[in-house]
Amino acid sequence: MKTILAKLRLYWPLTKSLQTGLLLSTGLAGFMSARSPFAPWFDFAGLAVSLFLAITGSTIINMWYDRDIDAVMNRTHHRPLADGRIKPAEAFRLGLVLSTLGVGLALTMSPLYGLIVFAGLFFDVLVYTLWLKRRTSWSIVWGGISGAMPILAGRAFAIGRMDGIGLLLALAVLFWIPTHILTFAMLYSDEYKLAKIPTFPSAYGLQFTRLTIAVSSVLAALAILVAAVLIGMQSGSLRLLVVLSTGLMFLATVTIFRPSEKVNFGLFKYASVFMLSAMLLLSI
Amino acid sequence: MKITLLDRLLLLATGLLAAWQIAIGIDRLSTLPIIAYTVGFGCLLVAALLIIILGFEALDSPVVVIVSTLIPLSLSLGLVWEHLAAIRNFYLLFAVSGFLAIIITRSIPLKNRLPVLVLAAIHGFAGITIFLLPFFLVFTGRAAPGFALVGVGGALIGLVGLQLSFLKAGRPILSRKTILLILPGLLLVTTAAFVLGFSAV
Numbered sequence: 001m002k003t004i005l006a007k008l009r010l011y012w013p014l015t016k017s018l019q020t021g022l023l024l025s026t027g028l029a030g031f032m033s034a035r036s037p038f039a040p041w042f043d044f045a046g047l048a049v050s051l052f053l054a055i056t057g058s059t060i061i062n063m064w065y066d067r068d069i070d071a072v073m074n075r076t077h078h079r080p081l082a083d084g085r086i087k088p089a090e091a092f093r094l095g096l097v098l099s100t101l102g103v104g105l106a107l108t109m110s111p112l113y114g115l116i117v118f119a120g121l122f123f124d125v126l127v128y129t130l131w132l133k134r135r136t137s138w139s140i141v142w143g144g145i146s147g148a149m150p151i152l153a154g155r156a157f158a159i160g161r162m163d164g165i166g167l168l169l170a171l172a173v174l175f176w177i178p179t180h181i182l183t184f185a186m187l188y189s190d191e192y193k194l195a196k197i198p199t200f201p202s203a204y205g206l207q208f209t210r211l212t213i214a215v216s217s218v219l220a221a222l223a224i225l226v227a228a229v230l231i232g233m234q235s236g237s238l239r240l241l242v243v244l245s246t247g248l249m250f251l252a253t254v255t256i257f258r259p260s261e262k263v264n265f266g267l268f269k270y271a272s273v274f275m276l277s278a279m280l281l282l283s284i
Numbered sequence: 285m286k287i288t289l290l291d292r293l294l295l296l297a298t299g300l301l302a303a304w305q306i307a308i309g310i311d312r313l314s315t316l317p318i319i320a321y322t323v324g325f326g327c328l329l330v331a332a333l334l335i336i337i338l339g340f341e342a343l344d345s346p347v348v349v350i351v352s353t354l355i356p357l358s359l360s361l362g363l364v365w366e367h368l369a370a371i372r373n374f375y376l377l378f379a380v381s382g383f384l385a386i387i388i389t390r391s392i393p394l395k396n397r398l399p400v401l402v403l404a405a406i407h408g409f410a411g412i413t414i415f416l417l418p419f420f421l422v423f424t425g426r427a428a429p430g431f432a433l434v435g436v437g438g439a440l441i442g443l444v445g446l447q448l449s450f451l452k453a454g455r456p457i458l459s460r461k462t463i464l465l466i467l468p469g470l471l472l473v474t475t476a477a478f479v480l481g482f483s484a485v
Contacts, residue, residue: 236307236310236311237307239307239318239322240303240306243322243329247329251334258345263338266337266338270333270337
């Protein structure tokens with residue numbers, strides 16, 4: 001028992017639990033946004049399990065591939081793959097098994113849902129991590145697209161097809177992802193340079209990066225608001241969403257006109273709180 | 285001054301109460317009070333979130349003066365619109381022009397006392413309205429006794445807003461340290477008084 005617990009503790013950081021949790025919440029919110037009154041509990045449970053497996057699996061494969069970068073960067077050098085506590089082959093096998101289980105379960109639940117989950121994994125691992133991350137700073141677009149797949153998948157699973165609302169929700173997550181990635185790129189720009197990873201701050205400067213973060217935050221808020229209106233969200237929840245969106249837009253404006261490291265990091269944190277709140281509001 | 289865990293918890297509770305009021309507590313009202321209360325409680329919610337995330341340094345922003353005036357102005361507008369139909373249009377005009385006056389006097393660098401006077405007059409009048417109107421309505425039997433809590437909240441928010449506004453205007457009534465020490469608790473008690481008071485109508 002002790003060995004299993006120790007192993008779990010060792011492997012847990014590979015799941016990037018916060019990021020995985022947030023992406024999982026988008027998938028569940030996409031499902032709940034359909035407000036299907038007859039959705040059985042096992043559909044919801046299956047969605048949660050398959051998404052968790054697929055997201056965790058792809059995250060572990062990414063960390064397996066990026067272990068050389070992680071070892072160079074101060075922020076990530078303590079990760080169990082980077083500092084050698086976990087054997088790379090073992091982690092790769094685990095990532096592959098979890099991904100296969102996740103996509104396999106998703107495909108058995110619904111071919112369309114499974115296809116979207118697979119697309120998310122494909123864009124994340126193959127396009128973003130393996131192909132583009134070390135070549136161009138614009139790889140974040142593909143990181144964003146892969147991050148947008150859980151919410152699209154969740155909604156498609158609930159209604160049995162892809163619709164405009166699902167695409168709008170996916171667009172919102174797509175615009176939210178740069179806030180996350182670019183904030184870290186600014187905070188740790190020296191470390192990314194050391195690891196030879198092209199980033200927006202190194203390619204276009206801090207001012208352009210801040211502007212990109214601000215614009216994408218505003219677009220994320222607008223996309224969520226439009227989607228919420230189209231879904232027919234209750235007026236009270238909609239009011240709350242408008243207030244939270246206004247806060248996000250206010251902070252995004254501050255980062256352009258009164259930039260500072262603290263405000264930038266504040267925007268990143270607020271955007272995460274906003275996204276989680278928006279997902280909760282979409283679900284009720 | 286560094287923000288503590290207790291401060292964060294108090295502010296989180298404030299934000300949750302304000303969020304509840306926006307989403308559920310004002311559903312039965314007409315359009316303008318809904319907008320006014322959404323602005324007021326929305327400012328409380330976003331302010332609480334920003335202080336949790338950025339710490340008390342968030343209060344160093346020049347927009348604090350404007351936001352701390354927007355809260356009593358919008359809440360008093362909602363109250364007047366709901367309960368004093370005879371002067372609702374006049375009060376709407378006062379609220380809009382007062383808000384614009386504060387923005388203008390804060391944006392243009394003026395060396396005289398005009399910005400402080402404008403701030404004190406508008407903030408003070410809005411604060412007195414939220415403080416007195418609920419008590420008046422309760423004493424005249426036009427509202428349930430619990431509605432007086434809105435007046436209590438009005439007195440407290442007036443206190444918070446004036447402290448912050450005058451701190452930002454460079455003429456603090458209490459020291460910065462004292463204001464920051466009591467701010468999270470005061471915001472929570474204020475918001476709780478509003479939420480309980482509005483639910484008592």
